[in-house]
Amino acid sequence: MKSQRQNTYIQSVGDPQGEITLFVAGRVALDTVTRVMNEIHAALTAAVPTRVVIDLSRLEYLDSAGAAVLLQLANELQARSVACELVNLSEDSQKIMELLDKRMLTVPATPTDNAATGIMVDIGRASLQVRDDFVLLMMFLGELIRALGRSLANPRSVRWPEVLFYMKRAGVDGLPIVGLISLLVGLIIAFMSSLQLKPFGGNVFVASLVSVAIVKELGPLMTAIIVAGRSGSAFAAEIGTMIVHDEVDALVTMGFDPFRFLVVPKVMAAMCVVPLLTLYADLFGILGGLIVGVTGLDLTVFTYIHQTQKSIHLFDITASLVKSVVFAGLIAGIGCHRGFRVRGGAESVGAATTSAVVSAIFLIVVADSAFAIILHYIR
Amino acid sequence: MNDKTIIRVEGLTARYGGITILENVSFDVARGEIFVIMGGSGCGKSTLLKHMIGLYEPAGGRVIINGIDIHSADEEALLAIRTNMGVLFQSGGLLGSMTLAENVALPLGEYTDLSPAMIALVVGMKLGMVKLRGYERHLPSELSGGMQKRAGLARAMALDPAILFFDEPSAGLDPVIAAELDAMIKNINEGMGTTMVIVTHALESILAIAHRVVMLDKEAHGIIAEGDPRILRQQADDMRVTDFLNRRIS
Numbered sequence: 006m007k008s009q010r011q012n013t014y015i016q017s018v019g020d021p022q023g024e025i026t027l028f029v030a031g032r033v034a035l036d037t038v039t040r041v042m043n044e045i046h047a048a049l050t051a052a053v054p055t056r057v058v059i060d061l062s063r064l065e066y067l068d069s070a071g072a073a074v075l076l077q078l079a080n081e082l083q084a085r086s087v088a089c090e091l092v093n094l095s096e097d098s099q100k101i102m103e104l105l106d107k108r109m110l111t112v113p114a115t116p117t118d119n120a121a122t123g124i125m126v127d128i129g130r131a132s133l134q135v136r137d138d139f140v141l142l143m144m145f146l147g148e149l150i151r152a153l154g155r156s157l158a159n160p161r162s163v164r165w166p167e168v169l170f171y172m173k174r175a176g177v178d179g180l181p182i183v184g185l186i187s188l189l190v191g192l193i194i195a196f197m198s199s200l201q202l203k204p205f206g207g208n209v210f211v212a213s214l215v216s217v218a219i220v221k222e223l224g225p226l227m228t229a230i231i232v233a234g235r236s237g238s239a240f241a242a243e244i245g246t247m248i249v250h251d252e253v254d255a256l257v258t259m260g261f262d263p264f265r266f267l268v269v270p271k272v273m274a275a276m277c278v279v280p281l282l283t284l285y286a287d288l289f290g291i292l293g294g295l296i297v298g299v300t301g302l303d304l305t306v307f308t309y310i311h312q313t314q315k316s317i318h319l320f321d322i323t324a325s326l327v328k329s330v331v332f333a334g335l336i337a338g339i340g341c342h343r344g345f346r347v348r349g350g351a352e353s354v355g356a357a358t359t360s361a362v363v364s365a366i367f368l369i370v371v372a373d374s375a376f377a378i379i380l381h382y383i384r
Numbered sequence: 385m386n387d388k389t390i391i392r393v394e395g396l397t398a399r400y401g402g403i404t405i406l407e408n409v410s411f412d413v414a415r416g417e418i419f420v421i422m423g424g425s426g427c428g429k430s431t432l433l434k435h436m437i438g439l440y441e442p443a444g445g446r447v448i449i450n451g452i453d454i455h456s457a458d459e460e461a462l463l464a465i466r467t468n469m470g471v472l473f474q475s476g477g478l479l480g481s482m483t484l485a486e487n488v489a490l491p492l493g494e495y496t497d498l499s500p501a502m503i504a505l506v507v508g509m510k511l512g513m514v515k516l517r518g519y520e521r522h523l524p525s526e527l528s529g530g531m532q533k534r535a536g537l538a539r540a541m542a543l544d545p546a547i548l549f550f551d552e553p554s555a556g557l558d559p560v561i562a563a564e565l566d567a568m569i570k571n572i573n574e575g576m577g578t579t580m581v582i583v584t585h586a587l588e589s590i591l592a593i594a595h596r597v598v599m600l601d602k603e604a605h606g607i608i609a610e611g612d613p614r615i616l617r618q619q620a621d622d623m624r625v626t627d628f629l630n631r632r633i634s
Contacts, residue, residue: 255477259491260466
């Protein structure tokens with residue numbers, strides 16, 4: 006029999022028939038189990054046994070981690086057709102072994118969606134997710150158009166108190182921030198453009214530049230972005246929380262259409278107030294320019310307003326309002342859609358809220374680009 | 385399907401992605417009985433219930449309520465079924481932005497032509513049945529879990545439905561409140577003849593109120609026992625059933 010004792014925990018004794026006895030000494034616990042297993046693997050690699058006996062008579066202490074690792078080792082050896090036996094267990098060691106569910110050693114882990122599988126699989130999975138999201142978005146859009154159509158055909162079916170509630174939330178409550186940001190943007194545009202125009206004596210054209218920029222583009226765009234941040238996220242959070250608390254399921258089982266009940270009031274409210282907010286933003290933007298024009302460019306109020314009136318046409322204002330209606334539909338629709346996609350708990354609600362804002366801003370910019378081209382050709 | 389059967393589940397198969405939860409599950413629920421779906425955690429009880437109330441589409445099979453397949457019914461027929469059933473969700477399912485009175489009044493306002501005064505009267509009566517009279521103006525967030533459940537029950541009963549579904553009604557409740565809820569369920573069943581379908585693994589409730597049970601098993605993906613729980617407890621052939629009903633570890 007050959008005996009090897011170079012290790013701290015394991016003494017291995019082999020015989021010519023290929024049987025190895027591993028005497029395990031000391032502690033086999035969380036703090037030592039790695040070293041123990043390294044020594045065992047080294048001994049088994051050197052010997053290539055046909056049968057392994059793990060003798061625990063010299064063991065001082067065994068915890069559940071140590072027991073699990075030893076059982077796992079026995080399992081792996083048996084899977085490689087090497088008979089393995091644990092012998093001379095103390096009473097304490099036996100009790101710990103009995104606590105462990107040996108079936109768990111052979112049950113494979115349940116696959117999860119988050120299992121790491123490589124970059125190509127991740128790209129494929131992400132692509133499929135984008136496709137699925139697009140399909141779901143189109144289905145949502147179809148349901149929304151149908152629900153809006155039904156509401157217009159039957160106005161009594163609309164929950165008007167809810168519409169008014171959301172008009173106040175999305176519109177009235179947003180007046181301070183929309184006014185302030187528009188005023189500041191008007192100030193900035195007027196100031197920056199004046200730096201370029203003043204050397205050429207073109208002070209008065211600051212009024213034209215500010216009014217055209219604000220009314221045609223920045224007014225509807227900024228207003229929509231602010232509403233997306235304030236109200237789009239709120240819609241997503243509200244509906245997402247209702248999903249988490251089974252409130253939407255409760256509505257469905259009571260026979261209520263969640264679109265009519267939850268989405269239509271929000272979309273209708275947004276489509277009513279955002280154009281009004283846009284007009285309000287336009288006024289404040291022009292006011293910001295006026296402040297710069299009067300205080301820094303020696304323009305009179307009359308001159309500034311007259312030049313503004315010459316620069317803006319009814320078509321521009323109308324186009325601005327049409328854009329804002331479309332933007333409102335996108336904001337409220339995306340917010341509600343993301344809310345309905347919530348699955349799980351608070352983290353999912355947070356993700357939905359962020360996604361609602363980001364997606365809404367993206368779609369607003371895309372729609373604005375389309376409008377730029379369409380309006381150019383219409384004009 | 386005879387007159388005594390109000391719900392029939394035929395060959396129901398339920399899957400999440402590629403994972404089979406339930407396979408070929410079939411049973412009938414008789415009119416007026418308290419029918420309990422029981423089983424260990426993860427065996428598919430809530431999944432089965434959600435298929436029965438039409439929230440999930442089955443991968444196979446049918447759910448027939450009052451002679452109508454709920455998953456292929458047209459809108460009108462489905463609405464008729466929905467207004468004739470009530471559901472108490474595990475979390476209560478109350479709309480957080482509405483008071484208790486508004487929650488209970490919601491289906492009344494939508495599906496009846498009762499005047500506001502009559503609705504208020506009915507709401508008061510329903511809340512009184514669940515011992516919540518006086519809490520009409522409270523929001524759900526201002527109530528305890530047990531009170532939310534009772535309010536959810538009041539709303540589920542608002543239209544005097546023929547069937548009430550319960551998803552773990554005593555989850556999270558202390559034993560006294562749970563026993564009170566069981567008593568309410570039994571009283572409503574006896575007083576109004578309402579069919580009750582209850583998903584639970586609360587043994588005390590099962591033995592106290594169930595007329596008949598089915599037991600689901602995770603590994604079997606379906607039913608392993610059906611019958612009177614008091615008899616099954618003593619005489620079931622399958623040890624899993626007797627172990628469950630006697631709280632025994634094999």
